[in-house]
Amino acid sequence: MTVEPRDAHGDAHGDEPRSYGLPGQGRDRGAGHDSEAGPQPLREQVRAAEVIAAGVRGAEPGEIPGKLCVAAVELLPVTGASVSLRSDGMPVQLSASDDRAARMSDIQATLGDGPCTSAGATGTTVYATDLASERDAGRWPVFAQQATAAGIRAVYSMPLGNDTVCVGTLDLYRDVPGELTRREVRLAELVAGVMTVALTALPRDEEDGPEGGALWLSGLAPAHDEVYQAIGVIMVQLGVDSDEALARLRAHSFARNRTALEVAHDVVRHHERFDRD
CATH class of the missing domain: 1.10.10 (Arc Repressor Mutant, subunit A)
Structure with missing residues (x-):
């Protein structure tokens, strides 16, 4: 069961699965309950754009995913972030904001289980809001045990791609349980959208198809x-x-x-x- 985030007033989003397109492509339809006409959301978007731009300025294409992971940690109430690419058999960790986030990504790849693999397989955002709870621990028992032992209590995994292709996931880690507010979800989606653009812009073999694959991943x-x-x-x-x-x-x-x-x-x-x- 995917746990949908709640806003600051405790109202859950709708039950429709989230698509993994870029921001504005049919995502977060339930967010209309929040007014976005005021100056505060605009200021937040401007600040987010400034943080992202400053983070990737001067970076080589292959460095940008890692820079965006760092930007995600700065913008959101999370302690780490990683980005993994989808591939046959095992997710391929591309970058992480720190060693612990990298370890969490590696554990999911090793187990073949966890929010990251669930999000990549379903093409919908997966929220594990308390890995010590019966709900989340029951879904990923081994990963939940290892994550909580490492001090991680919540994971938010967002697919990257468009309406037909999922190229990977952006995984956000937090050391305290809890849900993201609608405002925080929008910021996370903004980072995920920029991450999608960065991944699809990475150099790939000309013989490789638009969906990516082993040739695209090779060397990254x-x-x-x-x-x-x-x-x-x-x-x-x-x-x-x-x-x-x-x-x-x-x-x-x-x-x-x-x-x-x-x-x-x-x-x-x-x-x-x-x-x-």
Whole structure:
């Protein structure tokens, strides 16, 4: 169950799923209860635009997603942010505002479960407002346990893309439980919209299709390239297909309290081997 945010007065948004288009493309229809005609929303939008512009000024294209994660933390009541790209098998973490946010992203990729993977799969925003609650812990039990152990109590995952293609997710982390207000959701959507533009503007192989794919991702997140190399090695070692190899990598990593990235690094360098049962 997706938990919809509430405004400062406690009125829930409508039950319609959120699309993941750019701001203004059919999103947050319930926000009409808030008056946006006054000067305060305009000032907030101007400040947000200034923070984003200052953050990305002079940055190379590949650096912009990380700069936007930092801007999200400055603009919103969150302690960290990460951006992951969708790919076959595993989300690919592209950037994060800090080490803890990066770790949360890696944990979700390793488990194949969490708000990030749910948002990417459904194309709708996912709000985990209290990972210690029965509601959220019941949905992602292992991720919730690991996140709360690391001091993260809430996660807000927003798909990036348009009405037909989800290219990734913007994931916001907070160390206290709670919902975002409508104003905060609008700011988060603004960052997500700019992030979408930044991702779709990144250089890609001319042979790659508009939806992206392995060729587009290759080189953008070098550490994650090792995961796919490791999957190939495991396929040969165990004589299994790619899905089974990824499942074995995830299970092996979880059993040793490591991330899939860490184990993949060792597999590629022949420091770790998968043997047939």
